[in-house]
Amino acid sequence: MxxxxxxxxxxxxxxxxxxxxxxxxxxxxxxxxxxxxxxxxxxxxxxxxxxxxxxxxxxxxxxxxxxxxxxxxxxxxxxxxxxxxxxxxxxxxxxxxxxxxxxxxxxxxxxxxxxxxxxxxxxxxxxxxxxxxxxxxxxxxxxxxxxxxxxxxxxxxxxxxxxxxxxxxxxxxxxxxxxxxxxxxxxxxxxxxxxxxxxxxxxxxxxxxxxxxxxxxxxxxxxxxxxxxxxxxxxxxxxxxxxxxxxxxxxxxxxxxxxxxxxAPIWVTAPTRGQVLTAGRSVTVTGEACVFEATVSWQLLRGGAVVDEGFVTATAGAPDRGTWQVPLGTLDPGDYAVRVFELSAEDGTTVSAETTMPFTVR
Incomplete structure (x- = not known):
């Protein structure tokens, strides 16, 4: 495809x-x-x-x-x-x-x-x-x-x-x-x-x-x-x-x-599990979320190490289910995973929901 x-x-x-x-x-x-x-x-x-x-x-x-x-x-x-x-x-x-x-x-x-x-x-x-x-x-x-x-x-x-x-x-x-x-x-x-x-x-x-x-x-x-x-x-x-x-x-x-x-409160919809992306092309991660104040945190992992991170605001906050996207730009060839999560509104450290999606750039 x-x-x-x-x-x-x-x-x-x-x-x-x-x-x-x-x-x-x-x-x-x-x-x-x-x-x-x-x-x-x-x-x-x-x-x-x-x-x-x-x-x-x-x-x-x-x-x-x-x-x-x-x-x-x-x-x-x-x-x-x-x-x-x-x-x-x-x-x-x-x-x-x-x-x-x-x-x-x-x-x-x-x-x-x-x-x-x-x-x-x-x-x-x-x-x-x-x-x-x-x-x-x-x-x-x-x-x-x-x-x-x-x-x-x-x-x-x-x-x-x-x-x-x-x-x-x-x-x-x-x-x-x-x-x-x-x-x-x-x-x-x-x-x-x-x-x-x-x-x-x-x-x-x-x-x-x-x-x-x-x-x-x-x-x-x-x-x-x-x-x-x-x-x-x-x-x-x-x-x-x-x-x-x-x-x-x-x-x-x-x-x-x-x-x-x-x-589940957070989904990654693209890339999908095991997807191989073409090197030299910009990568955008997309997903859905039903989280407090529509705030979604993310990390780009390579070999288990965090190589990029940030947060994004979904189009709607809980209890509605919104969509979100994170442009990662062009990535070097290799195996990656994107971890997307919500931190607890109570203490800011407990992960209340998360998902990780592996993909490859080749």
Whole structure:
């Protein structure tokens, strides 16, 4: 995947996310008033409509020329550039490898691997006071961009329940001993059938997040937004982990300001895990955050040593979830990691949330 491919992938996701924020209203009267013929306008009344049509044609051309969106998570929670495989750090440069090219679906090569958004729980901060979700982009054998939504969702959920990806630290495997029996997708919801309920050994909130792990993963892989998810337990049990009932449907939080109930406070969305960047080109780190006063601290590490550091302000502070970016400039070839964290507002030294993302410049 070259830089042009990644740019197209980023544009595709950004457009989709922004589109989800649009709330249409009734502006017919206003449009008619603006485009109505007048004595001064003469026959030029049609020009605004022509201009609008031209803009629409351009937008449609860009939109439909981009690859299909495979991740339907609401705006602000999903980011481009999938990378790693389920068994090893991703090869260059970003995911999947190979990854979608910026062409129409008609010209997309058949059999091209699909990037699957998979969520994993991890304890947050020095005090590990809670468990929240991070997202990885993985590929699965036999799953391509031509695969149907059920195939993608089955593969993504199976990855979420399996071993954590190589090269990640701190991710928790909450579904040990439980198998994915089936997954069905209809126009009204997703049904996940599991072999059993899972162990009843975790705190209740961790068990809740474990269920949400599969909810976010299945919904994102299907790509149709907050589609209700129902669970069926093949052994006849009535509650996941013993505390989360199966006689109800599950979904993501209703608003961005509630995403902190499920998602880790800080994500790095680019570079992605194991990404190989081209030497001589400027590097920009991007991510999402739900932190106090929107303040995110960062360090650039090489060989474990800090080579650069600073802080950045996200576009929104807690409880909302904002985005942030740090331009690092041109880096020498080598292996790097970016550590992004929040310091406690109480003492200024305790790390209340953090994540580290390794990448290579070559």
């Amino acid at each position: 070259n830089d042009d491919d990644r740019t197209a992938e980023a544009l595709r996701v950004a457009l989709d996310e922004r589109a989800e924020l649009v709330e249409p209203g009734d502006r017919l009267a206003e449009i008619l008033a603006r485009t109505a013929p007048s004595h001064t306008a003469g026959t030029r009344w049609w020009m605004p409509l022509a201009a609008a049509a031209a803009v629409l044609a351009v937008v449609a051309g860009v939109w439909f020329g981009l690859p299909d969106r495979r991740d339907g998570v609401p705006a602000g929670t999903e980011s481009p550039r999938p990378t790693a495989s389920a068994t090893s750090p991703a090869p260059s440069p970003t995911a999947p490898s190979p990854s979608p090219t910026p062409s129409s679906s008609a010209s997309t090569p058949v059999g091209q691997p699909a990037a699957l958004p998979v969520y994993y729980p991890a304890a947050i901060g020095d005090e590990a006071r809670m468990v929240r979700l991070y997202r990885e982009w993985l590929t699965a054998p036999g799953v391509t961009r031509d695969s149907d939504e059920r195939t993608r969702a089955r593969a993504a959920v199976a990855l979420a329940m399996g071993s954590v990806p190589v090269g990640t630290d701190g991710y928790l495997g909450l579904w040990d001993g439980v198998d994915l029996v089936d997954l069905a997708v209809t126009t009204t919801g997703i049904t996940v059938t599991l072999s059993g309920p899972g162990p009843s050994t975790f705190p209740t909130d961790t068990e809740r997040v474990g269920v949400q792990q599969l909810v976010w993963t299945a919904q994102a892989a299907v790509g149709r937004g907050n589609l209700p998810v129902r669970f069926v337990l093949a052994d006849g049990s009535v509650a996941l982990f013993g505390s989360q009932p199966v006689d109800r449907t599950y979904g993501r939080p209703a608003s961005r300001e509630e995403y902190h109930e499920d998602l």
